[in-house]
Amino acid sequence: MSDKKRAQKIADAIQSKFGDAVLEIEVAYDEFVAVVDKAIVHDVLADLRWTHHFDLLLDVVGVDCMELEPFRERFEVEYILYAMKSDTRFRVRTPVPETDLDVPTASDLWQSANWGEREAYEMIGINFVGHPCLKRLLTHHEFVGHPLRKDYPVMGGQWCSSTSEMKEELEESQGGAPGGSSAG
Amino acid sequence: MPDKNAAPKQYTSKDFDDDLDFGHDDFDEGLTLPDINTEPMYINIGPCHPATHGTFRVYCKLDGELIEKAGVDVGYLHRGFEKIVETKQYGQVIPYTDRLNYCSGLVNNVAYCKAMERMLDLEVPDRTQYIRVLVMEIQRIMDHMICVGTNIVDIGALTNFWYFFNAREKLNDVIEALTGARLTYSYVRIGGLAWDLPDGWKESVKATLKEIPKAIKDVTGLVKKNRIFQDRTMGVGMISTEDAVSYGWTGPCLRSTGSDHDLRKVRPYYHYDEVDFDIPVGANGDVYDRVMVRIAEMEESMRIIEQVIARVPDGPINVDDKMVVLPPKEKVHTTMEGLINHFKVVIEGAQPPAGRIYDATETPNGELGFYIISDGTGNPYRIKVRPPCFYTMNALKFLIEGGMVADIVAILGGLNVIAGELDR
Numbered sequence: 001m002s003d004k005k006r007a008q009k010i011a012d013a014i015q016s017k018f019g020d021a022v023l024e025i026e027v028a029y030d031e032f033v034a035v036v037d038k039a040i041v042h043d044v045l046a047d048l049r050w051t052h053h054f055d056l057l058l059d060v061v062g063v064d065c066m067e068l069e070p071f072r073e074r075f076e077v078e079y080i081l082y083a084m085k086s087d088t089r090f091r092v093r094t095p096v097p098e099t100d101l102d103v104p105t106a107s108d109l110w111q112s113a114n115w116g117e118r119e120a121y122e123m124i125g126i127n128f129v130g131h132p133c134l135k136r137l138l139t140h141h142e143f144v145g146h147p148l149r150k151d152y153p154v155m156g157g158q159w160c161s162s163t164s165e166m167k168e169e170l171e172e173s174q175g176g177a178p179g180g181s182s183a184g
Numbered sequence: 185m186p187d188k189n190a191a192p193k194q195y196t197s198k199d200f201d202d203d204l205d206f207g208h209d210d211f212d213e214g215l216t217l218p219d220i221n222t223e224p225m226y227i228n229i230g231p232c233h234p235a236t237h238g239t240f241r242v243y244c245k246l247d248g249e250l251i252e253k254a255g256v257d258v259g260y261l262h263r264g265f266e267k268i269v270e271t272k273q274y275g276q277v278i279p280y281t282d283r284l285n286y287c288s289g290l291v292n293n294v295a296y297c298k299a300m301e302r303m304l305d306l307e308v309p310d311r312t313q314y315i316r317v318l319v320m321e322i323q324r325i326m327d328h329m330i331c332v333g334t335n336i337v338d339i340g341a342l343t344n345f346w347y348f349f350n351a352r353e354k355l356n357d358v359i360e361a362l363t364g365a366r367l368t369y370s371y372v373r374i375g376g377l378a379w380d381l382p383d384g385w386k387e388s389v390k391a392t393l394k395e396i397p398k399a400i401k402d403v404t405g406l407v408k409k410n411r412i413f414q415d416r417t418m419g420v421g422m423i424s425t426e427d428a429v430s431y432g433w434t435g436p437c438l439r440s441t442g443s444d445h446d447l448r449k450v451r452p453y454y455h456y457d458e459v460d461f462d463i464p465v466g467a468n469g470d471v472y473d474r475v476m477v478r479i480a481e482m483e484e485s486m487r488i489i490e491q492v493i494a495r496v497p498d499g500p501i502n503v504d505d506k507m508v509v510l511p512p513k514e515k516v517h518t519t520m521e522g523l524i525n526h527f528k529v530v531i532e533g534a535q536p537p538a539g540r541i542y543d544a545t546e547t548p549n550g551e552l553g554f555y556i557i558s559d560g561t562g563n564p565y566r567i568k569v570r571p572p573c574f575y576t577m578n579a580l581k582f583l584i585e586g587g588m589v590a591d592i593v594a595i596l597g598g599l600n601v602i603a604g605e606l607d608r
Contacts, residue, residue, distance in 0.1 A: 029302060029541045055429050058544075059570040061555050068559060069538070080542055080555070080570070084429060084443070087450045091542065112432025115578040123266070138259035138607055147267055148566075154271055166243040169255030174581050177430030 006088045007032040010052050014044060023095075033078075033091040041094040042104040045079060049109045054081040054090060055177075057106065060116030062124030065095075066150040074098035077126055079106065096126055105131040108178055123148035133172040140164075224252060227589070231260045235338050235593045238603030240577070242584070242592060249588050256580050258606055265608040269567050273533035274300055275374055277567065282368040284552075284569065285605040287330050288323040290359070291547045293372035298453065299543035299554040300374045303536040306503045312376050313454040314496040318389070319362070319371070321485040321492070325396065326355050327548035327600075328436075328478040328485075335475060335597030336407060339416045344403045351399035354392045361385060374534050375509045376502030386493050393486055404479060417472035421583040421595035428469060431582070432575030435550025437599060440477045441469030447546035455495075461488050471598040478600075508534045533562045542570075549573050549600055571605040 011025045011032045022044075024035040036044050048054045058080040065076055073095035081090045096103055105128040106113040117128040118137040125146035128134055136143060140160035145152055230241035239260035245253040265284070269277045281296045282289035294316050301308060308316075333348035356366055361382060363371040371378050407413045423431075425441040438445060444463045448456040464480030466473025502509040510529050515522030538560040544553040550572030557566040576599045584592050 028539050029543075031542065033540075055426075056434075057432060058542075058551065058553060059432075059555065059568065061568045063557065063566055068557070068565060078555075080553070084445055089542070110432070111427070111430045111582075112575050112578060115574060116432075119574075136259075138262040140259070147264065152267075154267055164257060166241075166255040166257055169257065169581075170243060170245055170253045172255070172581075174585075176424070176427035176582070 003088055004030050004032075006086055007090055010048070010088070010090055013052070014047070017047065018044060026093075031089055031091060033093055035093045035095070038094045038096060038100075038103060041077075041092065042106065044092055045081075045106050045109055048081055048090065048092070052083065052090075053085060054083045054088075055110075056082040056084055057110035057112045057116065058082050058089075060106070060113060060120050062120035062126050062148070064124055064149045075101070075124055075126060077103055077120060101125060101127045102129045103127065104129050107131055111174070111177065114174070122146065125149065132174075133168050135168060229592065231257070236596055237334055237338075238601060238606070240601070240603065240606070242580070244584075244589065244592075246589065249590075251584055251587055251589060251592070254581050254584050256577065258577060258603075261603040261607040263608065265569065266567055269564055271563065273562050274536070274564060275533050277564065278372065278374075279368065279370045282370055283604055284571065284608065285327070285547060285549060285573075285602045286367060287602060288327040288548050289367065289369045290319045290323045290363070290371060291327075291545065292552065293370065294320055295543075295545035295547060295552045296554055297372045297374050298545055299541060299556055300534065300536065301503075302543050303539070303541050303556060303558060304374070304505075304508060304534055306375050306505060306508065308376055308503055309500050310455075310497050311499045312501045314492050315377060315381065315501070316372065317454050317456065317459075317492050318489060318496070319359070321488045322355055322359060322389070324485045324548045325482045326352050326359075328482050329355075329399075331548075331597070331600040332403070332475055332478050335471075335594070335600075336403075336413070338593045338597045339413070341407065341410075341413065344406055347399045347402040351396050354395055358385070358389055358392050361388065373502070373509070375505055376500075380501050381496075386496070389489065389493060393489060396482070396486055400479060400482060408476070414472065416590075416594055417475065417598070418470055419468070420471045420587065420591050421598065423469045423579065423583060425469070427582070428579070431579040433550070433579065434575075435546070435548070435572050436477045436481060437474055437550065437576050439463065440466035440473035442467055447544060447551060451544075453545070455492075456488075459488050459491050461491075471594050474598040507532075535560065535562050544570070547572060549602065549605070550576070552605075569605075569608055571608065573599065573601045573606050577601050577606055 014034050015022045018040055021037040021040045022034055026033040061078040063076040075096040076093055077096060078091055078093040103126055105117060117131055120126050121128060121134050122136040122139055123146055141164040142160040143158055225246045228243050230236050231239040241257040243255040244251045265280055269280055278293055281292040284292045329348040329352040333345040336344045360366050362385060363369040425443045428438050428441045442465055444465050446463045449463060461484045464477050466477045506525055511522045511525045516526045536558045538558055540557045542553055542555045544551045552572055553570030555568040556564055559565040583595050
């Protein structure tokens with residue numbers, strides 16, 4: 001079975017399980033994207049993780065859709081998933097309105113969501129609820145604003161000088177694979 | 185004017201900026217050190233430490249020499265790649281990709297152009313595909329040479345570094361003969377290559393390849409069964425395949441845990457499926473395995489180069505698409521249409537249809553993905569890079585906690601974290 005057929009089957013399964021909360025199944029360049037409502041995004045991801053064996057979260061992408069057509073909501077979060085055993089790639093996208101930036105964290109499903117979500121938080125400003133340490137990662141801890149938003153100027157550098165004490169990172173507990181034998 | 189004869193000011197710890205205090209309140213109270221026998225000790229490693237090969241910071245809470253807790257801070261080389269490329273044309277992004285993983289810039293060039301060509305629905309000519317495989321595999325050898333060489337230097341063995349860098353220098357000459365550059369190549373173009381192979385290049389590659397096995401033999405002879413090296417690396421920074429996958433590991437680091445995931449095999453591009461090569465895997469997922477997997481991969485890359493170099497066909501190097509590829513210089517200088525064509529491509533550039541794509545390539549470090557959103561204009565709406573070592577670095581805290589301070593250096597070197605790619 002080809003990668004496309006497997007992804008098609010998974011998309012159908014997601015659609016029949018979650019019904020209307022799946023806003024759209026998009027096929028772009030032979031890859032399937034499930035656009036789902038923010039309220040069920042964690043359930044969809046958990047279903048993909050445990051039922052469909054998507055064990056690798058490749059990336060968490062935050063997008064500012066301010067100038068993008070067709071316009072749905074101001075922001076979007078996209079999870080790029082990969083199943084190692086069956087060699088299937090699948091993407092889950094959820095629109096995030098500007099007025100309510102809360103999205104449930106996926107860091108209880110994949111450890112890689114930890115830094116992926118921190119990056120989406122600092123660059124776009126998505127608030128991942130339940131994240132163990134939602135702090136700025138690539139920008140300085142004194143930095144104000146979210147640089148990859150479209151209304152942030154390209155030359156908008158900021159003067160930051162103090163050194164972070166890193167107490168939160170120190171106390172954050174980080175274990176192995178969630179649900180795995182060595183999970184801590 | 186200050187009085188030259190006045191006694192020099194006596195500084196106390198209070199005179200120094202509080203901001204430079206690394207969370208150690210005791211230093212403020214007139215320099216009373218905590219009792220190291222009972223109190224935990226906090227140390228800060230980096231961001232400019234000679235053993236980190238890039239700027240990142242590790243902050244540790246120590247119990248004796250054991251790391252009880254650790255915090256990892258990155259971003260010191262953040263240059264805003266993803267923001268700046270939104271203001272550029274698609275073709276102008278290529279020089280920026282050189283600066284992601286600067287140890288193997290050509291692979292990044294190819295990865296980006298491959299994604300763009302899928303978006304533009306272009307199939308590059310066979311000759312270009314084979315040349316791209318050639319340069320990618322040469323760069324893979326060069327990248328692994330830096331990683332393994334410096335990793336072994338960090339744990340105290342300098343000679344291996346020179347063995348590898350001698351051979352790497354010769355490969356660098358080969359790449360320089362082709363691209364004219366030694367670090368930031370920008371040789372690949374959307375829809376083809378900047379120029380064709382120079383005369384006699386294939387022969388010089390073949391001649392250079394003959395010198396690599398000697399370097400590999402010299403290094404493996406010194407470290408493979410070396411008791412000191414094994415003590416420093418075996419069982420250090422161990423991770424299971426399941427944990428590594430959960431952390432988003434790909435590439436040689438993942439393969440050192442026993443997984444044989446390699447995009448060149450599972451999703452072959454550019455005729456990789458026609459080439460005979462193996463995927464070296466490790467067993468324990470420790471630093472020793474990561475080094476040995478990389479060394480074995482260098483040998484496999486040499487096998488690929490030997491097979492591919494005989495197969496490079498004649499023919500054009502660029503796709504026949506006037507909207508993407510610059511016309512040949514003779515046409516620009518002699519015909520009106522060529523000149524107009526040249527101007528159109530330079531001013532407008534490639535314009536992929538509106539949509540989103542995620543395309544991944546197996547780089548020396550793992551899966552390098554480009555997530556590109558096009559709004560139908562000549563400038564990318566958003567380019568998100570999925571750097572492989574961003575996610576390997578995520579696991580550093582997990583790997584070093586419970587280990588010794590000296591192991592941090594060995595683990596960091598084995599992960600091959602390149603700050604340019606990590607921080608973008």
